[in-house]
Amino acid sequence: xxxxxxxxxxxxxxxxxxxxxxxxxxxxxxxxxxxxxxxxxxxxxxxxxxxxxxxxxxxxxxxxxxxxxxxxxxxxxxxxxxxxxxxxxxxxxxxxxxxxxxxxxxxxxxxxxxxxxxxxxxxxxxx
Numbered sequence: 001x002x003x004x005x006x007x008x009x010x011x012x013x014x015x016x017x018x019x020x021x022x023x024x025x026x027x028x029x030x031x032x033x034x035x036x037x038x039x040x041x042x043x044x045x046x047x048x049x050x051x052x053x054x055x056x057x058x059x060x061x062x063x064x065x066x067x068x069x070x071x072x073x074x075x076x077x078x079x080x081x082x083x084x085x086x087x088x089x090x091x092x093x094x095x096x097x098x099x100x101x102x103x104x105x106x107x108x109x110x111x112x113x114x115x116x117x118x119x120x121x122x123x124x125x126x127x
Contacts, residue, residue: 003048014045016067021047025067032076039074043067 005015016022025045031037043066051063079087096103099118112119 011046011048013043016045016047018047018049021045021067024070026070026073027065027067031068031070031073034070034073035076036070036073037076038068039072041068041072044069 001017003015003017004020005011008014026034026036027047028038045067047065047067049063051061053060091107092103094107095105097108097115097118099114102115104115108115
């Protein structure tokens, strides 16, 4: 079976294919869903799989997800009031149009650089 190396002889650390990792191990996203974080522990194992082909080279890239022990994981640090203020300020900047200076309820698309209303007007395109 490809990418199955539970002893770590070939890849240096225990390696498993997708969906065959043993119980008690989780990725960062899986830990976060449980309200946990790795908490400074080293990588315990990894999952390897083939990703999509690169359209230019047609080579299948090998993807990796690192696994951590669930029982050694620490709880996620709670957000402080200062962290929430910084988060809200950052999101307000992402919602404010640079052309009309209006703060919207949605994040401005970076592909447009301004709100969709300003992007449709010829004045915004000339600037």
